[in-house]
Each structure stands twice: as structure tokens, then as C-alpha cells.
Amino acid sequence: MSLLRSERFPAIVLLIAAAAGLIVANTAAGPAVDEVMHAYVGIPGVFELSVSHWIKDGLLAVFFFVVAVELQYELTNGQLNSMRKAIQPAIAAAGGVIVPIIVYLLIAGGSDAVDGWPIPTATDIAFALGVLAVFGKGLPSALRIFLLALAILDDIVGIVFIAVLFTSDVNIGMLALAALAVVVFGVLSRTLNRGNRWVVGTLLVVIAIAAWVLTYLSGVHATIAGVALGLAMAQRPALHTRHTLEPWVNGVVLPIFAFSAALVVIPSVSPSELSPAFWGVLVALPVGKIIGITLAGWVSLRVGGAGAAPHLSFADLLAAGALGGIGFTVSLLLSELAFTDAPELRDQATLGVVAGSLISLVLAGVLVSWRAAHHRRRAATEVSA
Template sequence: MNLSWIRNPQVSAMLLLGAAILGLVIANTGLGPGLDDVKHAHLPFSVFGLDLSAAHWVTDGLLVIFFFVVAIELRYEFTQGDLNSVSKAAVPTIAALGGVAIPALLYISLAGADGAKGWPIPTATDIAFALGVLALFGRRLPSSVRALLLALAVIDDLIGIFFIAVFFTESVSLPHLGFAAVAIALFWLLGRAYRGKRGSWPLRIALVAVALLTWWLVAMSGIHATIAGVLLGLVLSPAPAESARVQLEPFTNGIVLPLFAFTSASVAIPQVPLNELSPVFWAIVVALPVGKLFGITIAGLIGQTALRVPKSERVKLSELIGISLLGGIGFTVAMLMNELAHRSTEELIVEGTLGVLAGSLIAAVLGAVYLTVLSRRYPPVDTTAISSRNDEEYTRRTDSE
């Protein structure tokens, strides 16, 4: 069965949005309490010491696969793609830092003492959703815009993953962490032994087994399990990494991300007036679209000027504003950090989730409208040429070793 259509960023964005809307609608009907019971249900037995709810099997289990795929993309960008030199990586890195710092400061100024620990929530950018909106409404824009958005979002998510590891880990089991490091080294060695994009079935089985072992060890260590996906994706050699990415993308785009969006968005909307919602809600709603807009735009301009990027290679201010608006679509990673930051207060999790949904929706709508208007300034795209370039890119990446 040909599932290549699911890799399309437009399709991925629509599946994400549809799943989130469906979860929100069901949670606010008579089926809501039953759905909540399912989300919090545990298996009658632990799995090798892990006792997770159904929702945590999604956030701590399936979501690891998404981060694994993202890490593969990140490794490619750092070695062969748009970030393969210090100078190329500097501008999106500076822009990403601005897009992290300004929303965090804006959130802290609005959230109050009770919600202060949620400051990392509005720092995240949803890679799949942001690229999907760009693909839907900014198809005429030059490829440099997509390259900068991808680089910025990947670096942004890497910073978010760092926040998860540092700020949302309560205790660490050093023995489990040490064995996880050994497993990651073994995974790297197995990847080096992989030859050709087909590989051998015993080697593939061994890679999967070691990956599962690494995930279990990291989960047992106390560090959030998504870190395992990132580390495994970064150390895997190019040929098996690209093969894994191509095979896993339909699964992550079609099942993992929509299921996570459905699970995270399925919250009951509080029956209170808007002026009675907590400062956490309003802080996220403002920090995502506004903080990202100013943070990414200002930092991006400073980066291009300070690094003396030639004018012919610079991203225009009008294009940078469009990228900044899409950067405000926090969604997946923002909702994950919201759950981790407020895990001891159910009410704040609900209001934080609503804040992420509202803030991301505002950013998405503003970005879509802005890109639609901006795209009219550019000539129509040659879809045949784009398809040909994509085929060449795929061939080059699968043949690299």
C-alpha cells in the first residue's frame, strides 16, 4: 500500500487539526467522562516495572517515535542540509533563541506565581503543523523560507527537549541511565554495521530491540522517555536513519501525532466566563502568537545583520514575519510541556491545554491569512520541478553513508 501521501505536510497538518478538534468536541459531550476514564486507565499489570496510564503510553511511548524521526531530520540538517556549517546554522539558531526567550519572559510577566513553572510552554514550535500551514498557504514563497522555518523549528524543539530533561525530571536513577548510555552506543555500532538501505532482517530486528531497550531504560531512569528518541535518532547512521524515517513518517503523521493531539486536546472546557480563567490561560494565549512574532522577527533581523549575511541571501522582513507567526503554533511540544509543568494540578493542565490550543489557533489563522496575502507577490510554483527535486533529495539521502 502506497502511504506516501501521508508524508505530505498539508495532510499532516489537517490530520493534527482534525484530531484535536475531535478530541475537544467529544470531551465536551456526554462521552467526555468515559473518555477521561479511558485516558487515566492503567493496565492490570506493570510492563517491566512501568505502570503508565493510557494517556502516558501515548506521551511517553508513541511520541518517542515522533522525536526519533525529528532527530533524524535534525542530524541530516546539521551534516548535509541547511545547517551544515556554523554560518548557516547561526541565523536560525539566533532566531530560535529569540523565539524562546521573549515568549518565556512574556509568560512569566502574565502567569503569576502559581503558574510560573510553566514558562517553557510557549517556547515550543510544532514542526509538522507549522510546515503544514506553510505548505497550504505559502506555496509560492521561496525555498529559503521553508528552510529557515524548518531549521528554526527543529532547533526550537531541541531546546524544548532540553527543558524537558532539565526542568521536568524530578529524580534520576544513575544505574538505569548508565545502561541506557551503553544501549545507545550499541545502537550506534549496529547502525554502522548497516549497509545499504535494505539491510538484513536480523540487523533490523536487533536495531529495534536495542531501541526498545533504550526507551525502557531512559523511562526507568526518571528522565522523560522522549529523550531516548532524540538520542537514538542523532546517533543512527545515515542509510538506516533515512530508511527508518521514510518507513516511520506515515505512522507518525497518520497515527502518532493525531492520537497525541486527540489525547491532549480532549479536555472539558471550564464553564466559567473568560474573565475568570486563570492567568496561565491568558499568559499562553498571548505569549505564543505575540511572543514568537516579536522574538523570532527581532532576533532574526539581528542575526542576519550581525553575521553580515549578504543581502541576496537574506530572508526578507516580510518573509521573516510570516515565519514568526507560524512559530507561534506550539501545539504538540507545548501541550507535552504543559502536562509536565502542571502535572500536580489538574485544573492548570486543563486551562494550559486550552491556552495552547487557543494561542496556536490564533497564530495559525494569522499566519495563514498573512501568507496568503504575501504569496500573491510571488509567481506560481512549478509543481513538476518541486516533485523532481524531492525525488533527487530522497535519492541523495538514502545513498549517503
């Protein structure tokens, strides 16, 4: 389990899972696997979802719960618990959202792929921190803190996009019941102690499932239930639950999602025939993120004032920008949601996410290695002096 709590290994597993999905989809086994993904599972006539929807709406809700618990901690006790701490990564995150959208719209605006503009706005925390762990020995802790805050803020934007843009025909009654279930969950979690942990813990699980079902039935994307529950839960049991779930999320939830999302048949067409959805995401992730995060982060150093945030050089921000272009998890989900009714566009956008993230991965590895070597030499010089 300790291996799945590390920063390196989960990123490797996620990459292997995505590659496996892409390979399987383009072999003779592809149609059979696709059929399994579209098979319905559940209580017949009561509550049934396809395997694909169980993964996207069910398993990913657990991932978003874990993200929300981390967000709750950072907002109250961590790196985002004051405006002074949050100002630099917040401005950089804004640049890392706005510029990729602009780049995407410059390429895909006016086409049938215009609805895919939210796709390149996300950063994959697991991958970004994994690259830092592999290539970043010797980097200052300020860069890791900056990147973590940046990625969390990016996730907030992704969550807002999912909640606002991809919700239709909301059933207010079901949504109200879901909100009530979340409130009860939050209140009950504050009564949890050693003496009643089995009884209360079981009730919490039942209420969490009820909140998820009610959210799904309300028409709001069901992953939002995971976010709401993670933010509502009392912090101490929430952190304990996050610690328990972390290896399962890293070793099961995210790899299964990456595999299923990457089940895309590579089209046998020339590059000129590929959709703007592909080119928009492919360019917006590595180019839009690195420009947006670097320039906005550089501006934030001047806006924040002295002592507003840990000092990072322009070159450090360049490495952070490249890391921000690794989209994967949330970007893959956004591509599914943006083109739900257009499978061909969805598949090409998914290919764009995979390819753009891989370009960012390679670029980030080079830049992070370069900055790490620089900081190691600097530290050695200071010691010898």
C-alpha cells in the first residue's frame, strides 16, 4: 500500500493504464471491450447504469471526494488558508485556465468542436507531482507547494465547469434531498469517535451512497456528490478516510478510469483530416498552459508584493507551466462530457488529451530536470562557501 501512496508509482500506473486502453481499442479485442463498457449493470427496472457510467459517475466520485478533502484541508490549514498565501498560485491558475481556452478557441472556434473549450483547463495532480518526484530532486519546496496549490485551484475550476456547464434538466426536489443528505452526512461525521465508529461509520457510508444516487437522479453530474461530501465531512475523520482511500484511488479508481477513457480507435486519416477538437486540445495543453501559468505567475510575483508568496524564478515558473499541461484525469472526463452526443469528436478530443499530456510530460521532465540540476549546483556552492 505504501507504494500506492508514493508520488512516482501512481503516475506510472496511470500512464500504463491509459496506454493499455489505447492499445486494446485498436486491436481485435476492441469491439468486445467496448460492448462490455456499454453493458448495463444494476437493479433492473430500479437503477441501472452502463459499466462506462459506473466508472465515470461512480468511481470518479470517490476520486473527487479525496480531492475535496485535500481542498478542505488546504483552505483551512494549508497553503490556501489566507489571501497572502493563495494570491500567487491563484493568479497563475487563472492564466493557466484562460490562455488554454483562448488557444483552443483560436483553433476550434467556429467549428463543430467549439464546445470542447473547457477540456484543456485541467491539471492532473498525481501526474504532475509524480514528475516532480522522478525528476525534481533538489528543487526548492516552494515550487512543490506552488504546484500543489495551482493544481488544486485548477481542480476547483474543473469542478465548477462540471457542475455548471454539464448539468441540464435539474430535478430540484432530488437536488434538495441530495443537499439534505450531505448536511446530515456532515453533522453525523462530527459525532464519530472510537466508541461508535462502526455504527456511525456504516451510517455515513449509507448516507454517502444515498447522496450520490440523489445527485445522479437530480440531473447534476454525480461526481459533484463526492465533492460536496468531502467538503462537508469533519476534517479529522475526513483526513483519515482520505488516507484509507488513497491507495485504492491511485491503484484502482484512476487506472480503471484512464483505461476506459482511452478506449479510443485511432482514426485512419491524414493529419489534415483530424478534427479541430484534436488539434485544439493537443496545442492548448502544452502551449496554452506553459504560456498562461508562466506569464500569470510572473505577473503575480509583482502584484503580490514582498513576502506574499515564496519567490520563484521565471525559469521555475516555466517548469511549473509545463507540469500544468499534463491534463489526463479531469481533462479526459471533460472531453467525455463536452462531446457526449458526438462520439467522433469525443474520441478525437480524448486523443488530443493523451497526446497533449504526453508532450507536456516530456517537456516537463526536461525542464524540471534542468531546474533541479541548477538548484543542486546552487546548494552545493552555498555549502562549499
